[in-house]
Amino acid sequence: MAAHLKKRVYEEFTKVVQQQHEDLSAKKLRLTKPSKSAALHVDLCKATSPADALQYLLQFARKPVEVESVEGVVRILLEHYYKENDASVRLKIASLLGLLSKTAGFSPDCIVDDAINTLQNEKSHQVLAQLLDTLLVIGTKLTENPSVRMRLVEVACKHLTDSSHGVRNKCLQLIGCLGPVEKGAAKEVESQAARDVQKIIGDHFNDQDPRVRTAAIKAMLQLHERGLKLQQAIYSQACKLLADDYEQVRSAAVQLIWVLSQLYPESIVPIPSSNEEIRLVDDAFGKICHMVSDGSWVVRVQAAKLLGSMQQVSSHFLEQTLDKKLMSDLRRKRTAHERAKELYSSGEFSSGRKWGDDAPKEEIDTGAVNLIESGACGAFVHGLEDEMYEVRIAAVEALCMLAQSSPSFAEKCLDFLVDMFNDEIEEVRLQSIHTMRKISNNITLREDQLDTVLAVLEDSSRDIREALHELLCCTNVSTKEGIHLALVELLKNLTKYPTDRESIWKCLKFLGSRHPTLVLPLVPELLSTHPFFDTPEPDMDDPAYIAVLVLIFNAAKSCPTMPALFSDHTFRHYAYLRDSLSHLVPPLRLPGRKLVSSPVSPSIVPHEDPSQQFLHQSLERVYNLQHLDPQGIQELLEFTIRDLQRLGELQSELAGMADFTATYLQCQLLLTKALQEKLWNVAAPLYLKQNALASAAAKQILEETYKMEFMYSGVESRQVVIIHHMRLQAKALQLIVTARTTRGAEPLFGMCEKFLQEVDSFQRCFISELPHMQGSFVDKLLDLMPRLVTSKPSEVVKILQTTLRQSTFLHLPLPQQLHRATANIIEPTGESDNPLRFTSGLVVALDVDATLEHVQDPQGTVKVQVLYPDGQAQIIHPKPADFRNPGPGRHRLITQVYLSHTAWTEPCQIEVQLLLAYNSNRSKASAKMPKSTWSESLETLPQPENGIEGTIPFSKPVKVFIMPKPARR
């Protein structure tokens, strides 16, 4: 036997060698290795005791096995399996079989029979379970083969009567994963397993072992996931399982009930102990609600989570979840929420509670009080009061989902959500604030609710405050007192936490624009104007005053009567703010007033359309460059660049577009300057200055093109082509300059080669875009390609020079949306004169807080750079958890940077800056697929050439004063 085996081993060995001939380079190393299976065989034969054999197997399992030798190894293992008496070794072999059949590229067809055969004589339950697990692995690899699947299911059914729970467990799992899903297939195959799998699994819902019951439910869920429509009959069985003694069974049963309620929402089920019938989804909802007060928190979390996704439930059932009838000494009591509402509707505000204020009034019928309701009563009330915060969070999430689909429910759950703002765990508070924001279009806050919401503004956690600002941005307030209250509280917040300035201003901007009519009556009070007397002019630099103005100006935008209430200085302040905080102050039509003195008067401020037009016009103008003399070209470009930059400053919506175009034109300008004709005619060695200028220009163009490619979001492949084209031109320029300055053809040779390779890859990447590039540099270059490849470097350079100068300027089409990635470091502010002192050699943590806009995938790309006075630079990768995402396109980086340095004699400044890392590989990959954005698709085909990695600084550096002191001895 052994000899026979060895022979097979060697056969296989030679096979491997043969393959190596086909692909020599990749598999060279393996020649020296002996075959895995051979080694294993030898080892196992050597093993004298089961413990030894186990050791060998364990060692063997640590190393991967090549696809080609898997089958051989499996045969050897099986051989030993039959010989082995020790159950633990057989167990290990069985698990190894499973591992081996997982090997990518290996098709376990050939070992199915052997694996099934091993089951026959196995006595040990553990080994049996492991073997079934192996079969499961094999089965999942061979899903396309129905007959194998059928056989495996049959085997599993046979072992379902085993007395060990582990074996039954695995059998059910196997049936769940491999059981026939299509009705037709099941009929064709005449076998035992063709019976209804659902029935087989359903029979085990009553198994004596809770683990098997769980496995049965899970198998059922697995079948559902694989697309089998579960029968409605299971519902009653599953309901019984909800009362199981074991939490994992209940947890799985809740899931099963949920699945069924989604499958048969409209069917009718009877209510036990009465003649009534209700919809299944309502019944299921009631049952799951009941589980929210289960004894195990795992089940509670599960139940609370699932409630959120049951949207077909009837509204009266839904509203019951928030209902909890209070009573005291058998008399009906109103909840605090009801009282608050009543106080509000009766017009008087809380008078401060007296003892007995909440004294119960109506008598209740003792028979009518249901202490444990069968229905959904109070499920969320319980969930939100749960002791585990996991349950509370799940309940809040579920509330959010249900409220989003039902406005009336949203209105009702508001009180409860507001209550959650006072939870003891910050995560829960944050979650409920976010939830409130998500449903805010469905609701209007009452004054007392607003009061509670605003109280949270004093929270010391910045996340909470900012989430709340975000919430206030999109809240509807019902009264003018509400607005006033909000403003007062926000101003209080501003004085307490001055760093929240930007966020508060922004919040007031939206608050104003949402409620112009409510702000109107408040204007005289807010501006403290007086009908007869002039009041002193407020301080323009006061953030609180700016906040008030932001609110008023935004309200005035849609309320034309408001400006009449302004006093003179308000108009002046408007003009100032419109210019300095243009993103917060909208353009206003101010009637009867000529504000000529202001730098940007409202009449001049272009509306969106004209400014866009302006952008396009200036671009049009530039595209006719060819017809101008070089001097004219330069001037025109310079002017246009200046115009665009100014436009970007004024119109924040167009800033990205304007900057992008300006950068492009800048590149063109540099190129034009560098190629000025007369300078190039001078003999090269004589004109050093020109060379320096040209190489500097080339370098800058390269830098700018990287910026264009990676700093803007929304760049499409058409732009990418042009950017790459520009880069190619810059490289050509570099080549020319190098050719002029270096002597000898040796170094040039390599450079030319490289350049041609790049042209080639450009052509491959952007083949579809080439027709649009008539007359461009690359177009001409590709025409000359056959010549270039054969000619000498000096000739290549010459060709390049002429092509470069003759090529036309490419039009840059503008995408729909273009945003420049920006970062703003809020903290450290760089204003502190107190140095951060620490002992040299030790570490000090510097808190960095920055907002990032339009950065895609900040976790991967944003880095923090710290530049020490000695020129030493340190780049820190923030943790992914340090990035928060407060809104679309915006990110917030709150991280700590660890600094350390050797001792200094006096405090000095270090620079902190944010960098955007890029990798040119990604752009090329994405350019191949025009649809995808540049940030995704890292996993596309590997690029032959090395990608260029680099970083772009994209925030203003902030200076921090630090002082490492020498350590005291």
Added chain:
Amino acid sequence: MPESSFLCLGAGAGQDVGRSCILVSIAGKNVMLDCGMHMGYNDDRRFPDFSYITQNGRLTDFLDCVIISHFHLDHCGALPYFSEMVGYDGPIYMTHPTKAICPILLEDYRKITVDKKGEINFFTSQMIKDCMKKVVAVHLHQTVQVDEELEIKAYYAGHVLGAAMFQIKVGCESVVYTGDYNMTPDRHLGAAWIDKCRPDLLISESTYATTIRDSKRCRERDFLKKVHETVERGGKVLIPVFALGRAQELCILLETFWERMNLKAPIYFSTGLTEKANHYYKLFITWTNQKIRKTFVQRNMFEFKHIKAFDRAFADNPGPMVVFATPGMLHAGQSLQIFKKWAGNEKNMVIMPGYCVQGTVGHKILSGQRKLEMEGRQILEVKMQVEYMSFSAHADAKGIMQLIRQAEPRNVLLVHGEAKKMEFLKQKIEQEFHVSCYMPANGETTTIFTNPSIPVDISLGLLKRETALGLLPDVRKPQLMHGTLILKDNSFRLVSPEQALKELGLTEHQLRFTCRVHIQDPRKEHETVLRVYNHLKGVLKDYSVQHLPDGSITVESILIQATAHSEDQGTKVLLVSWTYQDEELGSYLTSLLKKGLPQSTP
């Protein structure tokens, strides 16, 4: 059917709040649950009547153990009196925190009664110490074996630090005593929890039998808002509290709020008792709620950052402050002193966090009195705001029902509540859970009949053999099993017949049933036999039916022989013989044969 009984004796609890003391007799074991005192009395009535338990004879001989659920005096106040003065030397069980805090409270109580009121014939400090030496501390979910049969197990009960519910188990009979418990978590404690232990009896408190409470959050929010507003406008807040329990909850509440809102106003805590107890709160973190347990690695929540010890002189300090002072009803002591000082200023506020007994200052101001007559004919005008904020840590009606649902008891007994309210809850429990519910008065005994299951040891070999015969065992269905029950030395054993015979030294006797069945069949004997054989083979497909060469048929171990009737050759007599083990099959066969053979098919 054997019946065993629980004897539940409300020595003090019954339909009454205060003075909890319950005697349980379970399967011959006597356990006393709690040993409380009544705060309202100053004479003999304050302690339970222990003479009720045994008229003559020592308590130690009668009681197997005493269990204390938590440290409130109405649950443990009479303990030193009971153990030292009446005389009990057996074990006393309580949880670790209760054991730590209980003596502080007892000592305080003793001081007030003896030193302040000057009573004699009361327990001494030494007695408290001696009593505590008898205490055995238990952990949560730890099963403590009191003796070979009696075991107890503690479950978390919320209410106060260290409060526990106890399961008392003798054999397969069990009682769960809840003590006081709380089903909704609060700022420092979690919710009560019990597993599905299905006790025969659940003894539950029912303080709030007829109340369903509103969400705690509203109350907390109101409380915080009021304190915050007062502090913001520069006022002082006085919160009279009882030393332990609620005070800690309010402290945590204010502490976290101060932390969250970055407030700077000082919070003071009147010293003494509470400070000592706070040390224990710091120690027993595992008994607190999720938040405190999770964050204590960074900071122990009971190490208050904002709350400092109070000094008498601080009351006159200008500016806002919050003061917790004892006692809770404003009837004496520090809280009253501070109240007098601050009452005149309308910026200040007093918040009463609990119920006040009639006649106390607290009760007067809560009922709206604005002018108070103090001792010495002084009239004190109350201008400060008066607020009432209830923070109670008992389960409400819903909570009680929830606990019953969790534990699934067979009977429920309600104690520690008012009779009228209990009546309502009793009715509800019977209606919802279909279990019987009792509510004994003080001194009344309730007997509950149980249906105990009797465990029998079975040898593994027999079990395996028997289960192998049938299908898979199913818990829900009883299963038939063959074996011999041996009753020996007060224990039951189920063994295989062979083993039983061996043990008893008996020889085995074979018992065979033989039955004659007459069949009308004119044919020859062997043909008849063949027909019978074919018939049986056709009917009994799952059994092995064999035709032996000697002309007889065997079905499993049953033998069938056919002979011609001596008189009538047309009648054949079938002799069916089986052992008693095969009784079932044998009788089936005879009845089958009696029906006659089917008409022969040619």
